[in-house]
Amino acid sequence: MEISVVFRIAAVGILVAVFNQVLARAGRDEQATMVTLAGIIVVLFWIVQYISDLFTTVQTLFQL
Amino acid sequence: METEIYKIAAAGIIATILALTLKRDNPVFGVFVGIAISVIILLALMPALTEVFGIFKEISSLAGANTDYILIIVKIIAISYIAEFAAQICSDAGEAGIGAKIEFGGKVIIMTVAAPLIVSLIKEITGMLP
Numbered sequence: 001m002e003i004s005v006v007f008r009i010a011a012v013g014i015l016v017a018v019f020n021q022v023l024a025r026a027g028r029d030e031q032a033t034m035v036t037l038a039g040i041i042v043v044l045f046w047i048v049q050y051i052s053d054l055f056t057t058v059q060t061l062f063q064l
Numbered sequence: 065m066e067t068e069i070y071k072i073a074a075a076g077i078i079a080t081i082l083a084l085t086l087k088r089d090n091p092v093f094g095v096f097v098g099i100a101i102s103v104i105i106l107l108a109l110m111p112a113l114t115e116v117f118g119i120f121k122e123i124s125s126l127a128g129a130n131t132d133y134i135l136i137i138v139k140i141i142a143i144s145y146i147a148e149f150a151a152q153i154c155s156d157a158g159e160a161g162i163g164a165k166i167e168f169g170g171k172v173i174i175m176t177v178a179a180p181l182i183v184s185l186i187k188e189i190t191g192m193l194p
Contacts, residue, residue, distance in 0.1 A: 001071050001108045005100045006079050013086035013093035020089065036090060043096050054103045055146070061110055062117075062142035063135070 005050060012039050065112060072105050079104075095157040102149060136181050140174050147173075 016039035023032035079101035087094030117138060124134045147170025154163035 001075065001104065003075050003078070003104060005104065006075075006082060006097055009093065009096050009100055010082040010086060013089070013096070016093075017086075017089035040090075040092050043093065047096055047099050050100065050103050054107060057107060057110060058142055058146060061114060062138055062145075 005046065008046065009043050012043050015039065065115075068108060068112065072108060075104060076101060091157075095153070098156050099153050102153060106145075106149060133181060136177060139177050143170055143174050143177065146170070 016036050019035040020032045023029070023035065079097055083094040083097040083101075086097060120138075121131070121134060124131065147166055151163040151166040151170070154160070154166060
């Protein structure tokens with residue numbers, strides 16, 4: 001029941017949103033999309049790792 | 065084991081709120097939070113499921129049914145477990161079409177897994193007929 005993963009994702013999401021606002025105000029829009037992309041990729045890696053853990057657990061549990 | 069439901073409910077509500085706040089800026093993070101929380105809840109339910117299967121096996125061994133039927137049923141449950149998990153996430157994210165495809169895939173795979181069970185069932189029935 002470790003819920004820290006959700007909080008980590010939320011933290012990255014909020015950081016990306018803040019950076020977007022700051023960079024958009026500063027007029028550097030392409031860097032804003034870069035930051036969003038980077039945030040999405042980082043979280044994607046965590047999620048993929050986490051889902052593979054789930055699938056291996058299910059596999060061992062159900063002897064699939 | 066009964067208090068588990070409080071944690072699951074609380075985690076689900078917290079995650080929903082987080083997903084909503086993140087969804088406003090970029091929707092992708094809402095989906096990420098959805099995936100993360102469903103993985104957490106499913107992982108939290110694993111020990112309870114093992115217990116259920118233990119009881120399942122015990123009953124079947126008492127009733128004398130041969131065990132490979134039980135294995136097929138366990139496999140079917142696992143497949144539907146994963147298919148429903150993925151289909152639900154896809155339809156939450158707004159891609160109901162992809163979710164339906166995954167659900168359909170799950171049904172087809174369950175059909176292939178259950179085929180031997182059906183064949184042996186029909187054999188037994190025809191055997192009983194005069």
